Amino acid sequence: MMTKKITMRVNGREVVVEVDIRESLLEVLRGRLNLKGVKKGCSVGECGACTVLINGEPIDSCIYLAVWTDGKEIRTIEGEETGGKLSKLQQAFVDEGAVQCGFCTPGFIMSARALLDSGKKLTRQDIIKGLSGNMCRCTGYQNIIRAVERAIEDKV
Amino acid sequence: MYNITKYYEAHSVREAIELLQANPKARLIAGGSDLLIKMHQGKIEAAELISIHNLPEISGISLEPDGTIIIGAGTTFSQIANHPVIKEHIPVLAEAVETIGGPQVRNVGTIGGNICNGSTSSDTAPTLFASNAGLRIQGASGTRVIEITDFYQGPGRVDLQHDEVLTAVLLSTDNYRGFAGHYIKYSMRKAMDIATLGCAVVCKITVQAVIEDFRLAFGVAAPTPVRCRKTETMVKGRTFSEELLLEVGKSAVAEVNPRTSWRASREFRLHLVEELSKRAFKQAFIRAGGKLQ
Amino acid sequence: MQAIGKNVRRIDAVAKVRGQAKYVDDLTTKDVLVAKVFRSTIANGWVKRIDTSKAAALPGVEAVVTYEDVPKHTFPTAGHPYTKDPEHQDVADRNLLTRRVRFYGDEIAAVVAVDEFTAEQALKLIEVEYEEYEPILTAEDALKEGAVEIHQGTKNIIDHTGYELGDVAAAFAGADYIFEDEFKTSIVQHCQLENHISYAYVESDGRIVIITSTQIPHIVRRIAGQALGVPWGKIRVIKPCVGGGFGSRQDVVQEPLNAFLSLTVHGRPVKLEYSREECMIASRVRHAIDFKIKTGVKKDGTIVARELQAISLNGGYASHGHAVVSNAGAKFSHLYPYNASKFDATTVYTTAPVAGAMRGYGIPQVTFAVESHLDDIARSLGLDPIEFRLKNLVQQGYVDPLSGIRVDSCGIRECIARGKELIRWDEKKAQGKGNTAPAERGRPQLKKEQTGTVRRGLGMACFSYTSGTHPVGLEIAGARLVLNQDGSVQLQIGAAEIGQGSDTVFAQMTAETIGIPVEMVHVLSTQDTDLTPFDTGAYASRQTYISGMAVVKAAEEIKARVLNYASGMTGIPAGSMDIINAMLVHKHNGEQIISLADVALDSYYDRDSASPITADVSNNARINALSFGCTFAEVEVDLATCKVEVLKIYNVHDAGRIINPQLAEAQIHGGVSMGLGYALSEQLLFDPKTGKPLNNNLLDYKLPTVMDIPEISTSFVETYEPSGPYGCKSLGETPAISPAPAIRNAILDATGIKFNELPINPHSLFKKFKEAGLL
DSSP: OOEEEEEEEETTEEEEEEEETTOBHHHIIIIISOOTTSOOSOSSSSSOTTEEEETTEEEEGGGSBGGGGTTOEEEOGGGSSBTTBOOHHHHHHHHTTOOSSOSSHHHHHHHHHHHHHTOOOOOHHHHHHHTTTOOOSSSTTHHHHHHHHHHHHTTO | OOOEEEEEEOSSHHHHHHHHHHOTTOEEESSOTTHHHHHHTTSSOSEEEEEOTTOGGGOOEEEOTTSOEEEETTOBHHHHHHOHHHHHHOHHHHHHHTTSSOHHHHHHOBHHHHHHTOOTTOSSHHHHHHTTOEEEEEETTEEEEEEHHHHEEETTEESOOTTOEEEEEEEOHHHHTTOEEEEEEEOSSSSSOOOSEEEEEEEEEOTTOBEEEEEEEEESSSSSOEEOHHHHHHHTTOBOOHHHHHHHHHHHHHHOOOOOBTTBOHHHHHHHHHHHHHHHHHHHHHHTTOOOO | OOSTTSOOOOTTHHHHHHTOOOBGGGTOOTTOEEEEEEEOSSSSEEEEEEEOHHHHHSTTEEEEEETTTSOSSOBOOBOOOOOSOGGGSOOOOBOSSOSEEOSTTOEEEEEEESSHHHHHHHHHTOEEEEEEOOOOOSHHHHHSTTOOOSSTTTTTEEEEEEEEESOHHHHHHTOSEEEEEEEEOOOOOOOOSSOOEEEEEEOTTSOEEEEEOOSOHHHHHHHHHHHHTSOGGGEEEEEOBOSOOTTTTSBOOSHHHHHHHHHHTTTOOEEEEOOHHHHHHHSOBOOEEEEEEEEEEOTTSOEEEEEEEEEEEOOSSOTTTHHHHHHHHHHTTTSSOSSEEEEEEEEEOOSSOOBOOOTTTTHHHHHHHHHHHHHHHHHHHTOOHHHHHHHHOOOTTOBOTTTOOBOOOOOHHHHHHHHHHHHTHHHHHHHTOSOOSOOOTTOOOOSOOOOSSEEEEEEEEEEEEOSSOTTTSOOEEEEEEEEOTTSOEEEEESSOOSSSOHHHHHHHHHHHHHTOOGGGEEEEOSEETTTSOOOOOSOTTOIIIIIHHHHHHHHHHHHHHHHHHHHHHHOOOGGGEEEETTEEEETTTOOEEEEHHHHHHHHHHOTTTOOOOEEEEEEEOOOOOOEEEEEEEEEEEETTTTEEEEEEEEEEEEOBSOSOHHHHHHHHHHHHHHHHHHHHTOOOOBOTTTOOBSOOSTTTSOOOOTTTOOOEEEEEOOOOOTTSGGGBOOOSSGGGTSHHHHHHHHHHHHHSOOOOBSOOOHHHHHHHHHHTTOO
């Protein structure tokens, strides 16, 4: 078994982990760092449930080797709140009824976070496109789009 | 966990080549969005990997003094889509890469990987074929440049030796300056899908709406991406018209050879070849400054 | 009403947006072993030889079991309440593992290893030789003379039933026109985001604990007991957060095997998680059903006779089996009941993935056939499709002769009127954006024909649906309430929250009934068969209606006990007090008497009268109610690209009183998007030669993405259903029923082409347009 010691910043904290080179980032986040908000839905980068931000960009952590994160900044759903307080984006998901079974929710919030942090002026179509790598079977996406629109209006 | 039996990280192209030479079974991995999925599916087992992920030497886009655009093979689709040089000089390529997967995949998938996997359904290939893109390939004995149209040899087969690395995609001024283009990806979904057919047209027109140059290329219309050279010759020098569009559609159908698979029938793909070539041409013409009658 | 009818926020939303909600895989312990199933790579045949020795020898492998090691008795899997009547019990045709392969991916052996990777490697070391038969994927192949029997002695027929209401032959004889047609639906999959997963271990006292993502914890307990041959009380099932179900978890798919594997390794915890690829073929799918439909109509548009024949394709094991098509038949007459009708249905085994429950339980299929057929008839007779339906629709007061269900609330006409108005039906029809086909049989040529490549059309379809399963199934639900020291209450229910929002509406009902704010209701969202009361689970759109009855009953008991207790404290008669906003008040003038918190505290600690207030009820609901509604759709069809764009879609519901509009609307969004996928893109495909699935993953199975779903508009026609708690009726499955036929009818309106098979994807559009000379 080959391992590699890597150093990454996860949700603002420096983390040093000895990862197996065969591991996906998803496996390391869930299995070693106990960040269970990152979900596994398909293992092939289609459903987006495992979306996390690497250096601010959303990626599917199931098809990303953990060794690649050495020296990188990772953000997961667990890093979205501040001091136990929901971010406005999270609050918008709650208020707009954008959550049902909740399994896709963390991934959607991370994709939406990347959109909000892009600094771009976003149209509804930009939002839809920005969320197009995340699948949801419960909501028909309607309230998720609304939640992101609301978070933008509220200027997160 | 992926069934990776050996893993090396290359810190330069040179090192990657050396590692390839030392490990005859090893393969390169860049973004992983294709390879890791194939490993998950069991299509690739017990892989020895040489990672060129995020290798600075082959990522990024530059505009050379002679006007050549150099896209590092490790440049991601997102970087291409958002790069000012691409947006200004060859926006059709930005349009093409934006049709790939979703944002997450575009953030890791690379143009080099999209070309080297040899798939006819590559969303960059039609545009690159139409733009006569050059591929810079580095090997132990030096560097060579070949045209992308010569690179594809068959389904999943490309002109790349085991110890060679595709380092850059080159676009020369005579292949983009003054051109406008349009890429249409026909797929069953508007995101997260594989092309049923991909169609790229780039063209150059005179003020009189004469088609000075015209290139038409397809993905999934044959075992590899293809150019429709006869159609191109037929169009060049003609004045744009609805009749010409119809001729283009008919002519393109004669130049392709799609297959029937469970994803789509040959007949349906042929129909799309005809329809999309018309639509892509029309849009490219408009973008080139042409006015419809 | 302070809580009912309000947009109360989901009580689990905060945990879910924080990533703190716990699903099965978030609860496993570090020492958990991982199991993987060895699946067949043929669709039909036998295992001639199996050799697991190499797998067993792989370091890290704890156990390898095959069909030879499992109990010899068979068991059922359908998530139905148990019945003591052997005649009506579900078909028990499964073993934990099988030597006889009945679909591609059937379960032959299983491996338990220290981790997932080792288990996967071990699977590759299992050697197997098959005797292979031709796959059986169609009804014709299943029923043809000499077909290989998938289950011995069945002739591949699971069941065959029917009924006749009135004199059908005479009614047809009296009809002015008779219309006949055929419709087919396809195999689709639930695709809930969380794959099937469970983990199991054995306690020191020998009791088996199964933590599983299920819609039916109490049924899992019973079936695991049956499968393992142990007393049911020895099994404890715990259901944490569930990442969607839609019926795929109204079935006992993997829990018994998981428990067996834990027993094999002496009770150590074992996790069994299906990959997406496995989940799509080895959990459950929706039945493909082939319909033949015949309708007799009078000149004035009155339907006098209807006949429906159905063959339902069930896959390799019975699961819910014939119950699904039987449900379709039983309810086929609800919406248009005033005629003689006949139903005949056969459910057959095929060597495809096992079909079970999926959102609508046969009704999306039959509604596609019926509502499409009605539009075709209206078109042929030159009748307005809406007027034609209105003429034949059910009226309030109707009693279904088959089930005895009485229609006590019926807003279908208002729903249609609303939908018509919202989509601006009359205006658009007058503008001629619709139909272009040549007039058939006297159809008035109101509109200009569309001739271009891009054509628009309008379509609509209606539905009705039951609330729960009475009288077919037992409708029992339990609720337990405990009044805490501070006046808040804990609510324990056996009903399962799977994402639909039931916990939140139960909190609302409890709050409303007792007279406290919703925040004072603490819902135990985890169902645990050791702790939460008996309820059969989340299916049949039963929870708000059926389980809600138990919740209201428990809350009424709590309230009565509080008032009684307070009467002892204050000397005021219980009957003249009420509780408003957690305060006991005089009924006649609203004046405050004492806070609920004070009463509660006293009930715990008063030296003389202390007796904490609780309620523990069970409710056997021997009643049902019909929900109604419709979908209106406007589509744009690009003939040349064979693409359909849904421009507008309105889904209008009479679901009785709406308990939580925001949740109700969200439920509709999800159902309609599922209906859109059903109509236009989703379909599991199989290689006809080998029976191998071709697209059992989320790339190749065309689940709509956010870019594929148009804006979905919802509307409620609120009626009051007297049998439902706070007047409610079913809403869980209903949004998914009518979109497909509405879209189909809109495409017909736009192009003049009848699409009688689902999905209406570009491939089928191309084929039909070509046939019709449109291309």
